[in-house]
Amino acid sequence: MTYQPGTTGVVVQNIERAEQSVIDGLAECGVATVHEAQGRKGLLASYMRPIYTGARVAGSAVTILAPPMDNWMIHVAIEQLQEGDMMVLGTLSPSDAGYFGDLLATSAMARGCRGLVIDGGVRDLKDLTEMGFPVWSKAVGAQGTIKETLGSVNVPVICADAHVNPGDVIVADDDGVCVVRREEAAEVLEKARKREANEEAKRAKFREGELGLDIYDMRGRLAEKGLKYV
Amino acid sequence: MTYQPGTTGVVVQNIERAEQSVIDGLAECGVATVHEAQGRKGLLASYMRPIYTGARVAGSAVTILAPPMDNWMIHVAIEQLQEGDMMVLGTLSPSDAGYFGDLLATSAMARGCRGLVIDGGVRDLKDLTEMGFPVWSKAVGAQGTIKETLGSVNVPVICADAHVNPGDVIVADDDGVCVVRREEAAEVLEKARKREANEEAKRAKFREGELGLDIYDMRGRLAEKGLKYV
Amino acid sequence: MTYQPGTTGVVVQNIERAEQSVIDGLAECGVATVHEAQGRKGLLASYMRPIYTGARVAGSAVTILAPPMDNWMIHVAIEQLQEGDMMVLGTLSPSDAGYFGDLLATSAMARGCRGLVIDGGVRDLKDLTEMGFPVWSKAVGAQGTIKETLGSVNVPVICADAHVNPGDVIVADDDGVCVVRREEAAEVLEKARKREANEEAKRAKFREGELGLDIYDMRGRLAEKGLKYV
């Protein structure tokens, strides 16, 4: 059964995931390449920034729908985590409060979680950085949250303008966050690999000083469009 | 005598400070814990960000009320600094100009100042980072300021939506900035210590894989609210 | 011949540049000092932030006027680069798409380019950081761009609210970006050097605990304006 985005009060326990090797491959490719390989779709809004630089991860989305300023559902979600998952939190209405900190990170890491993507705030940055638990968030904020109202776990959510289904593959690095549909993950990886191979060849030429104008054979089309050199 | 927030033309020379051991204790606890321990109040607006990551400090507030684009009062404030103080600057009307740079930091450090919290802009980031002088600011900006108009030193100020009295304790780290009333500092530290002790025990359990659902005994209340596992 | 800002379809091949020693001198001085030395003008908008901290560079501007979401002209511009140049990209209408990534950086570095200032988005941050190619941008974004429409290279452009002529000197560091007119570069460097020498002397005094109030002889003027110590 499929739930409507926005459904509250439900925890879906068995979700399908992409193959781990596919997920790991997508992590290696990174956000920009994966985004291109799947036809330039799936990017989360660019306000989602990593709390520290240099992380590049991918995982199966365990989705969390949270009421504003309420982080109760994160505890519920952690029980559903498997090795290699990432948590993706969307809210019922926007808030920059600090839903997530080092205690929850400790718990999530103990379950094998690779990171968090949260359309809200995060705190305990110093600890999270030292622990090496990467978070992409809309805000940094110490403001505490409550545990009063139900949301859901593993229903479709909207996170930073993107639609994420439970089990979709999340790729995240310094460029932001990209979601890949579970069903398309293997095919996207294949395209991303080709793109990378192609880019490696180009990179070598660029390094030697060849110009994109020549490598991509652009001069004719530029002249046709009327570009004048003066 | 107490001054109204916004009073200009006054330098209050003798301000009361909290005990140094209390201040140092609050620094160790950090912003998120202190904010929780005092009942979730005192946070400055989340647009206040550190110029470099990893600093965690506390100090007695030497407050500065500055006219827009005018940093004259910072010079006046530096004379009032004691070992262990932090400067807190609010403006009479908003500006992102660069009120503070490496020369002023050199002067403040020579007086034992531990950092600056400024509802405006800062410049010379490369130097400040190398010197290890932490600043939390609204903006980074090289735009120069002038020295034309009086503000005040050590009157109550509004800084990033928070009310700061001279002598209040300022706690700042990667999560932002929190102000603790001087009179409440000892009590807040005590509560923060308890919170930390409590969290340490929880952290150990989380590390071993225990769930928040069990540690906090949440399952019953979740079921009562109607959470369904499917 | 001079082109109007906003002219499309033109590549100006021979631009005048400032002397390399002057450019290198300006890099050493940094943005805040150069901005002050030239009378507090030339700063780009403060939303221009570096993708990593610690870089401090200067170069002759090779300007790029780009249509929104179209990075074709960057390829054209790279052919015009000489050792010691920086690229400065303004757009015909705003966009946060990722115009520039590691392949273009590889190509630009092969031509001796020292960095990019772009009033738009950049991607492949992890690679650019590892390569040591500094970029100051309005946004980070993985969103791909196209190669459909002509802009220009080496015409005057508006970048982050500043007017940049081809051949102007661009100075950039953690404080932001500043443009110096080519014709004024030598004179600005001289003034910046004087300012630095002057500051060095002051810095020594500050380090020893002398106060700005005394160094700059401010006490009289403060009293005149009515400052009261209480």
Add this chain to the structure above:
Amino acid sequence: MTYQPGTTGVVVQNIERAEQSVIDGLAECGVATVHEAQGRKGLLASYMRPIYTGARVAGSAVTILAPPMDNWMIHVAIEQLQEGDMMVLGTLSPSDAGYFGDLLATSAMARGCRGLVIDGGVRDLKDLTEMGFPVWSKAVGAQGTIKETLGSVNVPVICADAHVNPGDVIVADDDGVCVVRREEAAEVLEKARKREANEEAKRAKFREGELGLDIYDMRGRLAEKGLKYV
């Protein structure tokens, strides 16, 4: 068959709609009441503002998924409009360009369309206002768009952080925009009507000077929580 949010290249021609009387009833209730009646969900982001004040409308969503800066799909969508529909446009990546103006509004009005909700820009405001065609948008912008790339019509879209299915009921007024699931529309209207009746009785009491403290019997609970009158 159901399409994934984000699917491009598809026009779904037959969509189910709620009953017209239910839709009209929801329009009368307005955004705030409908939002409350359905359990405080369904609000679009508050950056969606009307181009003129005073409009209050509802309609069945004909959804449009548009590439950035490309308004081709609006022409395709207009053919799918029925009397009483509203258009809802989400984009594949954000842009503030002016996707919609008076010509398209003339065409849409001729098909009985009641308004547009667009997560992008709109232009020809003076004409649209005179025509009485209401638009809720993220931006006002004259920047032209192109007709190059396919999106979709009547697939699920994300518009201003909300998930909208084709045929869902859109309610919009000066307070913003709210989406009601088609299947829940009748039930939500019933609850909204009850809420309104209840509020009308309260409004009369308030008008006569009765206090909410008494009408809602709040004094006891406030005292219990510790509120002190001094």
Add this chain to the structure above:
Amino acid sequence: MTYQPGTTGVVVQNIERAEQSVIDGLAECGVATVHEAQGRKGLLASYMRPIYTGARVAGSAVTILAPPMDNWMIHVAIEQLQEGDMMVLGTLSPSDAGYFGDLLATSAMARGCRGLVIDGGVRDLKDLTEMGFPVWSKAVGAQGTIKETLGSVNVPVICADAHVNPGDVIVADDDGVCVVRREEAAEVLEKARKREANEEAKRAKFREGELGLDIYDMRGRLAEKGLKYV
């Protein structure tokens, strides 16, 4: 007794107010004139915008300190309102939820309240506009609030970066909002009146085509500063 800004759980029942004739006089002068007359202080942040244009009011501040997303204290405050008062709401942590709508406005108007200044969101704009109840707010938002947590009434609050004491005079019009200390209200009115008289004479001259350059005798000083006519 005076309370610290931020104190929760207290309702101060007897506050001092400025004379009604002074308040009414300040309303006639408007925000820009009053702000100038009191030495350019007291402006609330410029993000505070009226929900409809053309209102110009003043009143004694009944202050409300509200927890985020909780409008309970507004009910408590309404009991404290007297004819000629304005409500001023600051929050313990920021939220754009819709704290205030037409029912509360009906209640407040029945008590003689002249308007609301709220560092948060407001809803029911269509009704409030028709009722003629002016509101200056940070946001428009239909999102509902709760009644769970105590704040305070008539303690000092921070509202949109300004410090407001209960009983201070609030002046508001299309230019924004300005606060005048109760103790200074009469003196500020006198200065504002003088300013207005002075401006009226100038306005007549301007209307006849005289230039500010001559009316204010600026030509000499401009020449002195080096202004060149070419």
Add this chain to the structure above:
Amino acid sequence: MTYQPGTTGVVVQNIERAEQSVIDGLAECGVATVHEAQGRKGLLASYMRPIYTGARVAGSAVTILAPPMDNWMIHVAIEQLQEGDMMVLGTLSPSDAGYFGDLLATSAMARGCRGLVIDGGVRDLKDLTEMGFPVWSKAVGAQGTIKETLGSVNVPVICADAHVNPGDVIVADDDGVCVVRREEAAEVLEKARKREANEEAKRAKFREGELGLDIYDMRGRLAEKGLKYV
């Protein structure tokens, strides 16, 4: 002689203007049409909003370069105004202060000025609206300014990301502001007129229910791109 953008201390007295009939024609066409007619260039940033709706004007630019928070140069500029001019103000560094109010508007109207475009703040909105003096601005703000530092009049300026030469034609309405180069004004008008004539014919067809898909003959190209109707 031509001045560099950013030159201070200069007033250029004799500027060339476009023909009045051309300017008036551009006003009739409005911003969106003019922007399209000149090849989609010349738009000022979309943050420039009118203080009241419904105005549609054009005029020759009398440009003002103003230091931050200093409106002295507006007085200087007013002397340079001729019947049919508009003032365009750019700043040396950004500020939202209220540079312009009803007195200056009275003076400018007496000289035949048709409006103001200001990359800063404006105040006295109630008066300006009643006087019918249209202003497009970045901000509304009552904050006062000073008269201390020289800028320039009638040198090229950057206003809201656009380059404006003295004598260029400014077109402004509810959609924003567009600048047309003086030399191109007649040609742009001609194109705009053609565009309007063309649109009028289309509008009639749209009114009768014809579809853009047929009027613009789009069906073939959509099918070619792969659009599927289901």
